Amino acid sequence: MDLFLSFSSLPPIFALSIFLFALVWILKTSLKSITQKREAPEAGNSWPVIGHLHLLRGPKPPHIILSDMAEKCGPIFTIKMGVHRALIVSDHKTAKECLTINDKAFASRPSTLAMEYLSYNHAMFGFAPYGNHWRQLRKLATLELLSTHRLEQLRHVRESEIKTSLKELYQFWEEKKDGSDTVLVEMKKLLRKRR
Structure with missing residues (x-):
């Protein structure tokens, strides 16, 4: 008899559980549509x-x-x-x-584990995420490395590198010319030498 009573109360419990499941699902989808980010x-x-x-x-x-x-x-x-x-x-x-x-x-840039290791925990200017550290690095670079005074101080280095490159290019032209004024030059080799 007790078994019969437990089976007879099963349909209302089943109906109540379906109703609660449907209610939770409706609330969840409506809240999701309200709070969902637009992409x-x-x-x-x-x-x-x-x-x-x-x-x-x-x-x-x-x-x-x-x-x-x-x-x-x-x-x-x-x-x-x-x-x-x-x-x-x-x-x-x-x-x-x-x-x-x-x-x-x-x-900001995407933060990856590889860049974290290669740039010493984002210490390098080009790989640092936007924030106080990046702003300080940018300030340091513009005031100390790329200032007009610093560029003027290092002007002789740039000029000597350009002169050396042009001399090498002229020597290469002298060696390879065969009566014509044009010579085919592969710049990769010359640029690789300069490093």
């Missing part, structure tokens, strides 16, 4: 591992390809570059807003 649409034809990198390779330059994608997807869209997502902004007004009004949000 830019993603361009199509993404491959699982490489993302959209295969689209950027081709006979056209990447900026033309991205312009064509902007005509299809709109002025703001995202592409996957490997596992990372990149925001593409092709509208003048939106780009100005990103670079002037919201510049601090877009100023």
